[in-house]
Amino acid sequence: MMKYHIITYGCQMNLYDSGLIATLLEASGFESARTTGDADIILVNTCSVRQHAERRAMGRIASLANSKSQRDGLRIGVVGCMAKRYGQSLFSSLPFIDFVVGPDQYRRLPEIIGNGKRTASVDEDSEERYSELRSRQRRGPCAFIAIMRGCNNFCSYCVVPYLRGRERSRPHGDIIRETEALTEQGVKEITLLGQNVNSYRDGTVDFPGLLEKLCGLSRIERIRFTTSHPKDVSVDLFRVMGSKSKVCNWLHLPVQSGSNRILELMNRRYSREQYLGLVAAARGCVQELSVTTDVMVGFPGETDEDFLRTVDLIQAIRFDFAYMFIYSNREGTAAANLEDLPLDIKKKRLEHIIDLQNRITKEQNTTLVGKxxxxxxxxxxxxxxxxxxxxxxxxxxxxxxxxxxxxxxxxxxxxxxxxxxxxxxxxxx
Missing domain, CATH: 2.40.50.140 (Nucleic acid-binding proteins)
Known part of the structure; x- marks a missing residue:
């Protein structure tokens, strides 16, 4: 029996997808290996959202070259977003790899591995939802469930719509059945995943409606979700969060910038004022709500004034936590055609907001002492x-x-x- 090992980089969706790949391989008779040294097949599930993520994955793949030269029969594959982004060209930059498979082609993996031929399969499939499959995840009280795939937003800096295709939602019945199956295995908390969960729609069931249906399941204790896009969140969602005790009082709402001018250049389709209003509405509906976010600095054209608007917004909202990062140029996106800022300016701005947010996070958490x-x-x-x-x-x-x-x-x-x-x-x- 051939053994496989998956190395995963990137977001929670990639972790979930690695579980889907495991399910597909095991259904075809493959067995999981604990380490790369025990495996006959090594798959590296990759991320392309930022250049740093690609460099990390490329370095790890390159490190497998010696294993390939020393072990007859070892097969190495690149899957995920980098596979979709670079396709067949990966065979030139990584000549020792055997197959390249994009996010919509995972069902072909058993066949591709079995035929032994060097293969690139990266076509987009607008109908693929992997709806009936169950992601093989590590046992524990928490699990991920992908409720949709793809993204329609086309933020000017982001490659995700080009790599994961257009939005398509899973049938709500499949999501409910997957949740029930997980609770039978002892899972008490699920996190619903999507590039933009608020765009979920299956017929007449929208995202707030899906949450209400899941709250009706007796065994599930907690329900989280990520990620939300500010242009699509609604007061209906906040009302469900406030009225259903199983829905966690945590909202991850990426703001990216506090400057309206930069938000427009980013094609985010909301304003600073709208974002502040959403946070106020959410806090008004949900007790003890924790609000976390993503903040990008150094977007092309960002002036000192733009940056200070972001600093001011962080201070005004007082996020419980923030993922903060420097703009990363992604070829093929609209922002790639804009003039980039010097790296030293971007680094200084990042250091500034990290220091600010760390202080706020500590102050927020200090309020828990004695409780x-x-x-x-x-x-x-x-x-x-x-x-x-x-x-x-x-x-x-x-x-x-x-x-x-x-x-x-x-x-x-x-x-x-x-x-x-x-x-x-x-x-x-």
């Missing part, structure tokens, strides 16, 4: 003075002392912060 919070226990701690860690409904990771099992819902009293991470003890009884 009791409910955690879903996600794992044990092997180091330090902690026995385990878990997450609150509003997405705060808390370390704790006390004995329990992974998957338990426990109450913890927060005593202090370790860095910016809350630390506490389980309350017995």
């Amino acid at each position: 009791q919070v409910e955690l879903l226990v996600e794992g044990e701690c092997k180091k330090g003075d902690y026995d385990g860690y878990g997450k609150t409904s509003n997405n705060k990771v808390v370390l704790f002392k006390g004995f329990c099992s992974v998957g338990d819902l426990v109450r913890v009293e927060v005593h202090r912060l370790s860095g910016w991470t809350p630390w506490g003890e389980i309350i017995n009884g």
Whole structure:
């Protein structure tokens, strides 16, 4: 029996897709290998959203060249977004690889591996949803469920619509059945995935409606979702979040910039004022809401004034956490034709907002000290003075002392912060 090993880079959707690939391979008689050294087939699931992600994946793939030369029969494949982006040309830059397969062609993997021929299969399939498949994920209390694929937004800096195709939603019945199957395996929390979950629509069921249906399942304890696009979130969504206790009080809402001029250049299709209004509406509907975001600095043409508008927005909203990064030029996007900023300016701006947001995150988490919070226990701690860690409904990771099992819902009293991470003890009884 041939063994496979998957190396995954990138977002949660890529983790989910690696699970789909595992399901497809195991259905065809392949067996999972714990390490690359034990595998007959190595697949590298790649990300193209930023240049740094591509460099990391390319470096890892290149490191496999020695294994290929020393082990007869070893086959190496590149799958995912880089496969779609570069296609057949990867055979020139990585001459030792055997196959290249894009996100809409994973069903062909058993056939491609089996025929032993060098193959590139990267065509877009606008009908492919992998609806009936179940992603093979690591056992634990939390799991991902992809509810849709693709993106229609065409932000001027982003390659995702070109690599993952147009939006298409899974039937809501398949999502419900997958959730039920996961809860039977002990999963208590699901995270619904999509490039823009708020665009979900299956016939008459929109995204708030899907959440309401999932909340009707008895065994699921918590429901999260990511990512939301500000132009598509609605007050209806906030009302469902506020009225359904199973929907976590956490909203990840990427803002990217606080400057209207830059938002227009990015083709984000909302204004700074609209974004501030959305956050205010969400906080008005959902108690103890945690709001997190993505912020990009150094977009082509960003002036000091534009940057200060972003700084001001971060200070005004006081995000609980932010993913912050420098603009990365992606060939083929509209922004690639704009004049880039000097790297030293981009780095200084990134350092500034990281320092600012880190202070805000610590201040936000300090408000938990002395309070009791409910955690879903996600794992044990092997180091330090902690026995385990878990997450609150509003997405705060808390370390704790006390004995329990992974998957338990426990109450913890927060005593202090370790860095910016809350630390506490389980309350017995």
